[in-house]
Amino acid sequence: MPASTVSERQGGGVRPLHFSGIQVDHRDGDGRLFRVLDVSDFVVPPGALIGLRGPSGSGKTSLLHLAAGFFLPDAGSISWGDLVVSTMPGAARDRWRRDTVGFVFQDFHLVPELDVLANITLPASFSGWRQTSEQEARATTLAGRMGLTDLRRRAAVLSRGEQQRVAIARALFNAPALILADEPTASLDPVHAAEVGSLLVEVAKESGATLLCASHDPVLLARMQQVGMIGDGPFQLKAAA
Numbered sequence: 271m272p273a274s275t276v277s278e279r280q281g282g283g284v285r286p287l288h289f290s291g292i293q294v295d296h297r298d299g300d301g302r303l304f305r306v307l308d309v310s311d312f313v314v315p316p317g318a319l320i321g322l323r324g325p326s327g328s329g330k331t332s333l334l335h336l337a338a339g340f341f342l343p344d345a346g347s348i349s350w351g352d353l354v355v356s357t358m359p360g361a362a363r364d365r366w367r368r369d370t371v372g373f374v375f376q377d378f379h380l381v382p383e384l385d386v387l388a389n390i391t392l393p394a395s396f397s398g399w400r401q402t403s404e405q406e407a408r409a410t411t412l413a414g415r416m417g418l419t420d421l422r423r424r425a426a427v428l429s430r431g432e433q434q435r436v437a438i439a440r441a442l443f444n445a446p447a448l449i450l451a452d453e454p455t456a457s458l459d460p461v462h463a464a465e466v467g468s469l470l471v472e473v474a475k476e477s478g479a480t481l482l483c484a485s486h487d488p489v490l491l492a493r494m495q496q497v498g499m500i501g502d503g504p505f506q507l508k509a510a511a
């Protein structure tokens with residue numbers, strides 16, 4: 271399937287993603303604040319493939335959720351080109367996310383009652399579009415690339431590995447300029463993980479999208495251009511192994 275290119279996208283193309291002076295604090299069970307993220311300056315160039323690595327609980331999901339504008343930092347800013355996402359009013363930030371971001375959630379966030387096709391095309395319904403045969407064809411092709419052939423099965427009956435592949439196809443459906451993937455191969459066996467990881471990278475490259483991907487999977491991280499290390503001293507970028 272030829273992935274849509276930057277010029278075909280809704281969200282105005284691929285721009286640098288810039289985290290500046292980011293601090294995020296959460297409260298522990300006793301109500302005490304603890305610092306989850308401290309990222310002084312992190313620029314993801316347009317079209318870059320960047321992995322995020324770090325121990326469990328080090329803040330990888332938090333960084334991806336920040337990048338998507340799901341919540342705001344306690345200090346610092348997140349920008350997409352000249353758009354400061356972290357100061358946008360909520361509704362504008364929701365529109366920006368809908369038009370720009372494809373998010374692969376760690377726990378999938380599929381709608382169990384909907385079938386595979388309806389889950390993949392869900393972003394189209396958020397945009398208020400009527401599902402067209404072209405969209406259905408795109409979803410079918412993406413599903414096929416993910417190794418999903420029965421599009422009429424409900425998400426509720428899928429294995430975790432199948433759900434993960436549906437979640438990835440859905441994140442790619444709108445040809446997003448920014449793909450944020452939270453452990454996208456965690457529920458897959460090594461063979462499927464390698465296949466799906468390659469596809470994710472392939473689709474990002476074909477479409478010129480930026481990919482920011484948290485993972486513990488060394489095979490997937492090795493496919494990135496650089497890897498950001500979280501939770502082991504100051505945030506730093508290293509060459510992928």
Ligand SMILES: Nc1ncnc2c1ncn2[C@@H]1O[C@H](COP(=O)(O)OP(=O)(O)OP(=O)(O)O)[C@@H](O)[C@H]1O
Nearest residue numbers: 296297298306324325326327328329330331332333
């Ligand atoms: N809303 C919240 N309130 C309080 N603590 C939170 C909140 N969200 C995350 N945390 C805590 O922040 C820390 C970082 O969580 P995060 O999910 O970002 O880590 P992670 O690196 O993605 O972990 P994993 O590899 O296990 O998915 C954890 O200690 C987590 O419990």
